[in-house]
Amino acid sequence: MASPQMVMYEEEFNQIQTVVDRLVRDANAKVVFIVDKNGQLIAAAGDIENVDTTSLASLTAGNIAATGGMAKLLKENEFATQFHEGEKANIHIQLVGNRVILVVIFDARSSLGLVRLRVKKASEELNHIFESLLKKVHEPGADSPFAEITDEDIDNLFND
Amino acid sequence: MSFINYMAREINCKLVYYGPGLCGKTTNLQYIYERTNPEAKGKMISLATETERTLFFDFLPLSLGEIRGFKTRFHLYTVPGQVFYDASRKLILKGVDGVVFVADSQVERTEANLESVENLRTNLAEQGYLLDKLPYVVQYNKRDLPNVASVDELRGMLNPTNVPDFEAVARTGIGVFDTLKQVAKLVLTELKKGSSSA
Numbered sequence: 001m002a003s004p005q006m007v008m009y010e011e012e013f014n015q016i017q018t019v020v021d022r023l024v025r026d027a028n029a030k031v032v033f034i035v036d037k038n039g040q041l042i043a044a045a046g047d048i049e050n051v052d053t054t055s056l057a058s059l060t061a062g063n064i065a066a067t068g069g070m071a072k073l074l075k076e077n078e079f080a081t082q083f084h085e086g087e088k089a090n091i092h093i094q095l096v097g098n099r100v101i102l103v104v105i106f107d108a109r110s111s112l113g114l115v116r117l118r119v120k121k122a123s124e125e126l127n128h129i130f131e132s133l134l135k136k137v138h139e140p141g142a143d144s145p146f147a148e149i150t151d152e153d154i155d156n157l158f159n160d
Numbered sequence: 161m162s163f164i165n166y167m168a169r170e171i172n173c174k175l176v177y178y179g180p181g182l183c184g185k186t187t188n189l190q191y192i193y194e195r196t197n198p199e200a201k202g203k204m205i206s207l208a209t210e211t212e213r214t215l216f217f218d219f220l221p222l223s224l225g226e227i228r229g230f231k232t233r234f235h236l237y238t239v240p241g242q243v244f245y246d247a248s249r250k251l252i253l254k255g256v257d258g259v260v261f262v263a264d265s266q267v268e269r270t271e272a273n274l275e276s277v278e279n280l281r282t283n284l285a286e287q288g289y290l291l292d293k294l295p296y297v298v299q300y301n302k303r304d305l306p307n308v309a310s311v312d313e314l315r316g317m318l319n320p321t322n323v324p325d326f327e328a329v330a331r332t333g334i335g336v337f338d339t340l341k342q343v344a345k346l347v348l349t350e351l352k353k354g355s356s357s358a
Contacts, residue, residue, distance in 0.1 A: 013167035038255030118288035
C-alpha cells in the first residue's frame with residue numbers, strides 16, 4: 001500500500017512526549033503537537049486543554065498536503081517549514097523526516113528565532129525516534145491488536 | 161493508513177466520501193454530526209466557499225466504541241466534488257482506509273457519476289492504491305427525487321464489482337448510517353485480515 005501503517009508503542013511514545021514537553025519549555029511555547037501526514041494526532045504538550053487538537057491536527061495535515069502539492073508543481077521536494085503570524089498567536093509548522101509534522105503555537109512571550117532554533121534540535125531527535133519506530137513496525141512478528149479480534153467483535157461494535 | 165496507538169489504546173482510521181459535485185457528501189457528514197452523541201464526536205470542520213461549496217474538505221472525527229480495549233476512532237473526510245478541484249481531491253485520498261462513493265441518482269447526473277468514479281480510480285492509483293483492494297461502498301443518494309435512475313441501472317454503471325451499496329436520502333438521513341457502518345466494518349475487517357497475514 002501507499003504508506004506504511006503508523007503504530008505507536010509505549011517506549012517511543014514516552015520518548016516523543018519527552019521531546020515535546022521539553023520543547024514547550026525551551027521554546028516558551030503555548031502548545032506543541034505532532035501529527036502524522038494523514039492528520040492523526042500523535043502527541044501534544046502545553047496548554048492543550050484550551051485548543052481543539054484533533055481539528056488542528058487534521059487542518060495541519062491538510063495544510064502540509066496542500067503545500068506539498070504546490071511544491072510538486074514547482075518541482076520542489078517539499079516546503080519543510082511554514083510560519084503563520086497572527087495578532088496574538090503564531091504557528092510554526094515543521095515537516096520532520098518527511099513523515100510527521102511538528103507544530104509549535106506561541107505568542108509574544110517567545111520569538112520566531114527561538115522557536116526555529118529549538119524546533120531544529122527537536123526535529124533531529126524526533127527523526128531518530130520515528131526511524132527506529134518504523135523499523136520496529138516492520139519487524140516480523142510485530143503484534144497487532146487486530147490479530148485476535150473476531151468478526152463477532154466487529155459486529156458487536158455496530159449493534160445498537 | 162490506520163494509526164494504532166498502543167499508548168492511548170486507540171485505533172484511528174480515515175474514511176473518505178467521494179463523488180461528483182452536489183451529490184451530498186457534505187450532507188452525509190452533516191447528518192452524522194447532527195445525530196451522534198456529543199461524547200462520540202469532535203467538531204465538524206468545513207472548508208467551504210462563500211456559497212457553501214466544499215473548497216478543500218469537510219472533516220468529522222467520530223468514536224465508534226471499543227474493540228478488545230482499543231477505542232476505534234474514525235476520521236471522516238469529504239472531497240470537493242467539482243471537477244476543477246482535482247488537485248485537492250488527490251491530497252485528501254492520502255492515507256485513506258476506506259472509501260464511500262456517493263452517487264447522485266438523478267438521470268442527468270449519470271455522466272458526472274461515471275466521471276467521478278473513474279476519477280476516484282485514477283487518483284487512488286496515483287497514490288498507489290487499487291480501488292478494488294480497498295474497503296469500498298457505494299451510496300445511491302437522492303432517492304426521493306422524481307427523476308432518478310433505477311438502482312439496477314446505477315448499480316450496472318457504478319458498481320460493477322458488486323461492493324455493498326445503499327439507497328439513501330442524505331438530507332433526511334435515510335441510508336446514511338447504514339453506509340457508514342458498512343464501510344467502517346469493512347475497514348476493521350481489512351485491518352484484521354492484514355494483521356493475521358503479517
